[in-house]
Amino acid sequence: MSCCAPGVEAAAGTAAVASPEEIRLASRDLGGGLRQTDLSVPAMHCAACIQTVERTLGRLPGVENARVNLSTRRASVKWRGEAAPPMIAALEKAGYQAHLFEAEEDKADPELSRLIRALGVAGFCSMNIMLLSVSVWSGADAETRQAFHWISAALALPCLLYSGRVFFASAFAALKGGRTNMDVPISIGISLAFGLSLYDTLHHGEHAYFDAATTLVFFLLIGRTLDHVMREKARAAVRGLVRLSPRGAMVERPDGSRDYLPMAEIEPGMRVLLAAGERVPVDGTVTEGVSDLDCAIATGESDPRRVEPGATVRAGTLNLTGPLTVVASARAQESFLAEMVRLMEAAEGGRARYRRLADRAAQLYSPVVHATALLTFIGWMLATGDWHRAIGIAIAVLIITCPCALGLAVPIVQVIAARRLFENGIMVKDGSGIERLAGVDAVAFDKTGTLTLGRPRLLGGDRYAPDTLSLAAALAVHSRHPLSQALAAAGAGLAPASSRFTDIVEHPGLGIEARQGETLYRLGRAGWALSGKGEAAQGTVLSRDGRLLATFAFEDTVRPGGREAVRKLQDAGLAVEILSGDREPVVADVAARFGIGASAGALLPADKVGRLQVLAREGRRVLMVGDGLNDAPALASAYVSMAPATAADIGRNAADFVFLHESLDAVPTAYAVARDAGRLVKQNFGLAIGYNAIALPIAIAGFVTPLVAAVAMSLSSVIVVANALRLRAGKPAKAARGSQAGRAVGGTNPLVAAR
Structure with missing residues (x-):
């Protein structure tokens, strides 16, 4: 189960508290x-932290809005006034250390290292104490039992002091x-x-429960560490965009001199010199x-766009073939790429607000159980x-109703579901994605690279x-x-003709020309390659020598299993x-061939996010399936998302699921597994609640010792695990391999080259 509280320890290297002047300047x-x-x-x-931080900041004078992104551990505060509000001091008073946010490069995660060390210590101590406890349970004599109790105490102490500080702090x-x-x-x-x-132990008692205490720390730390790792993965998508x-x-001054300036110093109106191969x-x-x-990054289309004087360009796009001089129209922090980063961060912050079923159950479970233990003691x-005797019975109540079974109800099913998905060639990045996928009622597909493979033929x-x-x-x-x-691929099996050409030159945005003796050959745009006014060829x-030899048309290929996958989703009741x-006509043609009624083309990343937000306001829970750089904000903002393994790194990092095979059948397969997992999770909650309903009255009545309580607690966890294993029943769906031939989109309306 995920925890929900701040720790006292700050990240290593936290700077001193910034003054109001520093905050204003930053x-x-x-x-x-x-x-x-x-x-x-x-x-x-967790979600409780988000609420506390936003509420604390929102109450400060001058603050108009405070929004938290849990993935990046960042709070964005909008305020008015001459002096900055005391934001850092207010957060520290609420138990959260804070400092000015700075973009970080990839580096070791100190929090993850701390959790892993704590987990290692707890695992070592709990396993050795359990081994000693077996001898005690087997009927060791009094002296041996006492010696083992003291050894167990010595092992339990570092576990509590070092590993337990995660919870104590x-x-x-x-x-x-x-x-x-x-x-x-x-x-x-x-x-x-x-x-x-x-x-x-000091009074030579027969029973000691060091094993119960340390084992509880160990199991809870496992969940805490896995939860931290999953949340950290979400940051990779934002970091990938920043690296673009x-x-x-290189900036050219009015006097003709050139300087290499950092991004922060480039102002609108400056002349930027851009070489081929630079972004x-x-x-x-x-x-x-x-x-x-x-x-x-802007359109998702692999077909290069020709630019010439007067054309507008966006930050993050890649210059392919020739040098350019660009006059800046915006600062770096106001550019298209910066907007993409902000969209990603806002989307991740919204998704972080999703509260897992286990979190919601824990919010109700915790006060009820511990109030019961207190009343039992009184x-x-x-x-x-x-x-x-009173405190022993109260501890038995705490142990027998320990949230281990409740905590396992969700993650164990998610682990088994992740294994089932892996067998079908689907990788799961975030366990909560399985829970969200089970509740979707709509699917939005990108076209190029998703429904189609994005490879012209x-x-x-x-x-x-x-x-x-x-x-x-x-x-x-x-x-x-x-x-x-x-x-070139189409003519690969023919006799090579490259040796017959000389003076081969590629003209950016136009095509290639070469000579064979006195004869000039050109391959490219019709308007450039043809000299005759009567020629009507396009593409x-x-x-x-300026006369047409051949016109070439190209088509994109449909991803294997695409039409069947769409049909299965529609049959399952998903829009x-x-x-x-x-372009709109190309998108409409693909939609018609897939039997998809709704489609929209010529969308920028912000437009896709906007459409998903409209659907969310209508009460829709949307699965977004995409692959391109321009899909990353949409993948992050959707209720749940999926990308193929061929997607851009940023797209894969932003998605909850990545499917490894070419077949689009991975989408309905993942949906089916997620629904089955959701059903088992609900059954596990029922088992955990039923167990507590039976065991709790017996423990309150004093008929259960802490030892029996520990055994019963373990048995309830075993039952929950056994129920989750039922998800593995049945054979995985047959995955399509990358060698399968894709069917073409085009036919009477091919994708004609626009060089």
């Missing part, structure tokens, strides 16, 4: 007197802030079990040069006056004369353009639509 002016300050709050762990911070959380009763139960066991921005750019650093307008841009004290290659196709292929091998590569052509950055 804030961003939003206009109209409104400023924004970003704070790092490393101790946040969190509980202390919560109580200091006038709140409570799940770590408070955990800390009380651990401390009471250890204290009573130490008392009984260069650290600086555009800021939004701007081309003033000199002609080139092709890879705009996949009742037995009043009835018998024997504090030892020559249409009707057998219609061309071998010599003509060989000539075209021999020219095409000298270009990295996607359509050139498709043409990509091969010409000889399906396409959200694409490609």
